[in-house]
Every structure is written in structure tokens, then in C-alpha cells.
Amino acid sequence: MSTDAAEIPAYRYTAELANQIEERWQRYWEDHGTYHAPNPVGALKGDVPADKLFVQDMFPYPSGAGLHVGHPLGFIGTDVFARYHRMNGRNVLHTMGFDAFGLPAEQYAVQTGQHPRKTTEDNINTYLRQIRRLGLGHDERRRISTIDPEYYKWTQWIFLQIFNSWYDADLKRARPIAELISQFESGERDVPGGHTWSELSFADQQRILGDFRLAYMSEAPVNWCPGLGTVLANEEVTADGRSERGNFPVFRKNLRQWMMRITAYSDRLIDDLDRLDWPDKVKAMQRNWIGRSHGARVRFAVGSENIEVFTTRPDTLFGATYMVLAPEHELVDQIATPDRVADIAAYRRAASLKSELDRQENKEKTGVFIGAYATNPVNGKEIPVYIADYVLMGYGTGAIMAVPGQDQRDWDFAKKFDLPIIRTVQPSEGFEGDAFTGDGPAINSGFLDGMAIDDAKKTMIGWLEENGHGRGTVQFKLRDWLFSRQRYWGEPFPVVYDEAGTAIALPESMLPIELPDVDDYSPRTFDPEDADTEPSPPLSRATEWTTVELDLGDGLKTYRRDTNTMPNWAGSCWYQLRYVDPVETERFVNPENEKYWLGPRTEQHGVNDPGGVDLYIGGVEHAVLHLLYSRFWQKVLFDLGHLSGDEPYRRLFNQGYIQAYAYVDPRGVYVPADEVVEQDGKFTYNGEEVRREYGKMGKSLKNVVTPDEMCARYGADTFRFYEMSMGPMDVSRPWATKDVVGAQRFMQRLWRNLVDETDGSLRVTDEEASVEALRLLHKTIAGVHDDYANLRYNTAGAKLIELNNYVTKHYPAGTPRPLAEALVLMLAPQAPHVAEELWAKLGHEGSLAHGPFPAADEQYLVEDTVEYPIQVNGKVRSRVVVSASAGQDEIKAAALAEEKIAELVAGGEPRKVIVVPGRLVNIVL
RNA sequence: GCCCCCGUAGCCCAAUCGGUAGAGGCAGGUCCCUUAAAAGGAUCACAGUACGGGUUCGAAUCCCGUCGGGGGUACCA
Structure with missing residues (x-):
């Protein structure tokens, strides 16, 4: 009895052989620095072609579970793109780093006592081993990790840049805070509060500057999550008021925290989306999140006070029959009548106890009358003022004019509290609903009557401005970015506090401020439902670290450090810049290198090109988090003159998920x-x-398939080819291990067409390829070029299989060399190891990583003859072969002369004959 | 509720400007090779494009409606 092993030919392309080949070439690439991309200047300086390409993956968080087959989809996609362009002569920057700060490592540390750095570094090593196994062509000199002190030194430095700048609304850009101070000193700009700058104390000066700085401390309602023991950004809270991570309840709480003034950039963040090559979906999500509304601010007098409201419908002002303030609105106490105080207090208490979830689920209108009446400026009518929790303190002015005729929420409230309803827009015929929100002529509106909504809005804004009752304005949904977390495993803030509690930036020479070692990594967490708890960051217990003696220019003094850390978005806001210059020690990035890799290229991308990474691939889940924050930092650094482009990512592509x-x-x-x-x-x-x-794929679902398994069973090249062939990059699809065999068969067939399975000899011949074969070859080359350039790897793969099948069928004795070489080169971006191996066997020295990629020869792309299907009344009835150079009349004549067609037309005159050159002929009878 | 995307063979997917519905893979049938099986080779079948209407000489593709799936967002005034 023979063993199985004896029956498998020695040189068959099996998983074992694939693994040997892959290991050998991975070592070769590493030894030769095959994927090293030279920089114009600095430590990585080399000869740089003008034509460059910067391809980037959204870098992974190194979780303990390692990669499953879903993760590398994007990584392989960028690698194929990078390899294709590298083979075509471009200088390609492709590498990968790690977004390594974050909660899981900290939670693991709490459970086991193992330092998060150890956990994270172990995980990174696992990831590195896994991605190396996949043969990703990364410039490994450019790897970064956000937890490296040499990296977060510059994260802290950028924080200080932001802290030390302010937004000049007139110039619409950030400027150094020193320029604001000199404006205050010289009197060019009035100091808020009417003070003289030099007479103010240091603390008072800093308090005023805090209202301008782009990073500032504020005591404001923030999202406090007792279950996680930390506060969260708005973007990290789900629609139903829970934490995105852990799904714990989130409460609004007043706390002193670092904020980033991202709202200063609202207009630019929206307008510049037009300059980006991004999916419309992501642009729409960002526009939606920033939420720009055009409308008016209107003042309603209440005694000697004014209530200011924001409305998008100033045209409906005649229909405002009452007003509503948010329960927390500061005017309530001043204008409420004494008899209403008890009811107001009771309502406020009830409202504050409602969680976000209660408010979501129960939209029944509630509220109380506060005893005050406001004057509608447009008609002098006295209208009652209420507080109600359907008006939110955080949007607009925290107060509204209620127009039940045109707003369903106001309608519901008015019905419940029996308030008058005046329609100010004529509802369309047959309208039977409550509030009418459609367009129509204004009614019951004095000087607006008869106008359409747009006209009425403009007219009313003009009237308000003329009479001093309000002005046209723009309102945004976007809020400033809450930037502190009560966690251990993050970047410490590069600031200290003096005795008065004033934040003082540390000088660049003291960076990085490194995390101290502590015994207990846990943020104190609480009963998730208990809103009355206070954050207690782990760093506050590192007392030796928190108190520090420093000389910051006026002698040795005692300061306190900030015990919060930055959110893990900080490190990912700028990593593309560090990839460009990973070992630069003097600056975060050398401007020449930055300009080469990331600067605008108007001659190539048009006059509005903002610059940025040429292709950025990642999941759509970061549409409004990372991608918004990153754009914001880029713009600040651009304004301050550190960067040449004002957008980080020129082209974005969202890959689908493998489920x-x-x-x-x-x-x-x-x-x-x-x-x-x-x-x-x-x-x-x-x-x-x-x-x-x-x-999803997950441990608990017992359906995880790992790339390691697939590499062992089929080899990395087969796995890569299969993953790329499953469908277009942006479509999610189910994983099917049983289908991988299709990719394996293709590889084996291609291998067998070039290599003898029994003795390993080359099966390539000097026979000339037929004209038919050359036609197919050059058609394939042209198609594959197009497919690779447009991320259509599945169809590129199909074309290669088709060509290979043709070779199998027509050249059983051996493959003509031109066909063999082209096949190998075209396969290389997807299956680089086996391609290198075959390229070497074909007698070539060195690697094919830098080309040549085959070029299509035009002479084989034009056909001599074209077969035209002939339709009669839209149905295919026959075909006719015509010379490719035939004109329309010739084609038409040939079609009509065709036997079956002549029969069908039967001597009559067709009503119409449509000839689509190169496509078909349609005869209408 | 509002906004966006998607429905093509048993399954994953092609069809680029409105122009012959099928490139490729999985699964399946038949044949060759084989003592047999696997592997390999050859070959075949399978849908009329979720459904209903419309525009057009011609619709998977454009428009309207319905159904199904996915995503975003929501007292944002």
C-alpha cells in the first residue's frame, strides 16, 4: 500500500510548497528592503521619482484575539493597489502602525495586574507575525505605534500647538495665541469685560484667553458614564444615550474638562468636503453630523429681559403663539412669577431624573407654565412662556418660539396645553394632517401674505434686522469635542496647574510627558445607573507623579499635573504625517517630506486639490469620529503653517465586511x-x-476563521487571491472556506502551465503565440490595468483565470513565453510570492516588485471584423459579421441583406433602422 | 418618522455610456484518465434580473409605486 504523499507529484503547487516559497520570498524582501520608499530629505533620504503614491490602511487596534479572515480584506486591498502602482514605476509609501492606547488593554491590566504596555506589545507582536505571513509589502522602517513615547511626544506637541492658538473669525483661520495677546496689549482688540490687559492678574488673563484657545478647559455638561468611570465625547454616545463601548447608560453632568474648539471649523469642515474624493455616504454623514441650518435669531421681550430664540422658519413668526425654554435655561428664575416657583422646581427635578433613554422612548409632551408672558415682536401679542424638556439647552439658544401650525412637536404641545394654533402657510389641497410643513403661500402673516416660504424668510429677516429684533444666522449641531478621559492608558496632557488652578503649557523641551507606573490601573467605575458619582482617574492616585517642582521661567515652584489622559482618537488624528517621517527627531514631520508625500498636486488633481493621502481604506464606522477629528487637526496645523495641505485624506474608500x-x-x-x-x-x-x-465573526459565536489557518491550509497567495475574488472591495459578503479551493485550483493550474509537476522543470516554450492568443492576452492586459487601478480586483482575477484557462486548453505542451511572463506579472499584485518564484524560474534576476508591469499593445486590441446581433423590434433574430472599418450604411445594408432578416422584413420598408457602432443593429417594423 | 444604499442562476458575483443577460469561482450532472478514489482534463445544465407599472427602437441599468434586506440619524426648533 502506498502512502498519499508518494502519489502527490513533487513539484505540485501544494500548501506545503506555497509555504516554502512564501517564507523564502518574505525573507528576501526583508533582507533587500524591497518595499522601502525613499524620502526627499532626512534619515530615509533616497532617489525619489516625482510620481509617488501614498496608500494607507486605517491602522488596527491590536486586540488580544488577533486577526480573523475579515480583518485583512482592506490590508490586502491596499497592498494590491500599492504593488500594482509600484510595478508601474511609482514611489509607493505603504506601511502599517498600531492604534495602541485604549480601554481593552487597561481592562485586562485591571483583571490581571499585567502592565497595559506589556499586553499591548504582546498583541502587536501577534499582529506583526500575522500580517508578515500575508506578505504585505510594508516599509517596516515606517511602522509607528501611538504608545511609543517618541510618537506621543509629538501628539503632546500638537496638543500644545492647538492650546496655544485661537481662531480668528475674520481671517477664518487659526493663529498663535501670542498674536491675540499682543492685540489685547496694544488695544487693537478690546479686552472682554472692558479691562486693561496689563492690569489683569495672570489668572484673569488666562481665564480670558481660555475663551479663545482652540483647546480649553470648561465646566460644562458632559457625558458621564459611571459604568466606564469616564466621560465620553458626543460621538461616542449612541442615539439611545448609552456608551458606544460597553453599552452603559450615560448621564449629563457638569464637570471641568478639556475641550477642543472644533466648532470654529464647522463651515470649513462642511465646505471642504466638496474638494474630497470620498464616498457620498460618508460626506453626507459628516454634513449631517455638523448640521448646518440657516435661519434667524429673534428676540422676544419679557419685561426688561429678552428671550432669544433660533428658528429656521422666521417666515412663521406671526404663528408663534407661545414660547418654550429648556428647563435649565438661566432666564427661567429671573422671569418666572413667584406662584410658579414650586411647580418649576418639581418639573426640573423630574426632568433631570429622566435618562436620555426615557426621553427617547417617551415623547409625550410635558412642561409647565412659568407665569411670564413675552411680546411677539412682529404683532405685539403677549404669548405665554413655558419650560419643557422637548427643548434642549444644548442646541441653538435653548429657547424656541412655538409655531404649532407648522411644527408637529409644537402642535402636540399646544393640543395638550390647549394653546392657540394659527396657520401661517396655506396647506396644500386635501391636507388632513396636523402641522403643515410643506411649501405654500403665507397666510395670516400681514406683510408676508401670499409669499412662498423662501421669499417670506428673506423678507422677515430683513424686517427683523431693520427693526432691531433679530438677524439672519447660521446654526450648527456640532458641539465642541470633549477631550479628557479618566483613564490610565492614554497620552498624559503636557500641562501643569499652578496654585490658582491655571493650566500652564509645558515647554517643548520637557516632552514627552511619560506615563508613570502605577499599582492600580483601574478608573474607578460605579454602579452604571448611579448618576451622582464623580470621576476618579487612576493617575490621581500616583501622588509622586502628580505633584512636581518645576522652574517654568519664574523660579522653582510646585505644580500639579493633569490626571486625565487624552482620548484614543488623539494618536490617530495625525499618524499619516508620522508615516512620512517616522524617525525625524527635530520636528513632527519635515516639511519637505510632508510636501512630497501629502502636499496638494494641482496639476494632477485640479486647482481645488487639498492634498492628503492618495488612497485611504477602512471601514465606514469611522465616518464621523476619527475622520472628523483628523480633518480638524490637519486644518489647525495647516493654519499655523506646519503643513502644506489642509485635508489629511484626499481619497477615501470604505471596504465591506467579511461576515x-x-x-x-x-x-x-x-x-x-x-x-x-x-x-x-x-x-x-x-x-x-x-x-x-x-x-459577525466572533469567538463567542464559534465561527472564527483565522488567516493563519488559511495560510497553513492553502498558502498566503491563495488566501489573498480568494479574498480579492469574493466580490468588489466595498461589498460585504459571507466567508465560505469551501470556496477557497477555487482559488487554489487556479494557482495550481497556472503553476502547472509553467512548471512540470514531476521534475520542476520549466514548461515554457519559444513557440510563437497565435494571433488569437495575443488578442486575448492584450485584451486581458488592458482590462487588468483598468481593474487594478479602479480597485476591481475580483474582475481582474476573473480575467487572469480566463487567460490561464485559454493557455491550458490551447498549449498543453507548454506555454509560449510572452503568455507566461505576462500572466506571472499580472498575478503579482494579488499573489506576490508565487509570482516572484515563477519570475525567477523564468530566468529573471531579482524581484518583480518594481516591475515591469505588462503594457497592452494597441494593434491586438482592434478587431478586423465585428459580429453584429440583429434585433427585429428589440428581439435578437440573427447575426452578421461585418468588417470593423464598415460605416453605418454598410452595416445597415449587411443586416438587411441577411437571409433570415430579409425574410422577416419581407420586402417591406422598415420604419426605422438603428445602428449602434460596435454593438448591434435594431430594425423596427 | 426622515435620509441614503442594495435585491441578477442553489450560493458568491460579471455585464464600464440604456445596446446579444454570463466573465470568473463554489456546489451539481455526464464523459475521459484511474483497479478504485482523490487530483486533473473535457463537457453540460441552471436565471430573464424581487414584484407591478411607465419612458424608449431597445431597460438589470432611467422614472414612479410596492415588498424585502442593510446603514445613518432623530424632540436639532
């Missing part, structure tokens, strides 16, 4: 997916029928 089936037995327990058997449309595990679910 997976999971199987549940009748008890509701997940069973191992790889042991489930499918038969006749039913799924069984150990003979028991199980139910199939579709969703």
Missing part, C-alpha cells in the same frame, strides 16, 4: 461552525438540526 454564518442548536447554544454539515438545505451538528444565523 460569517453562525449556528445555534435548539437550546440556543452556538455550535462550532466548521463542524456543521449542510444537507438538502438543512444544517446539522452531530446529527442534530441547527439554525443558521448571519452576522
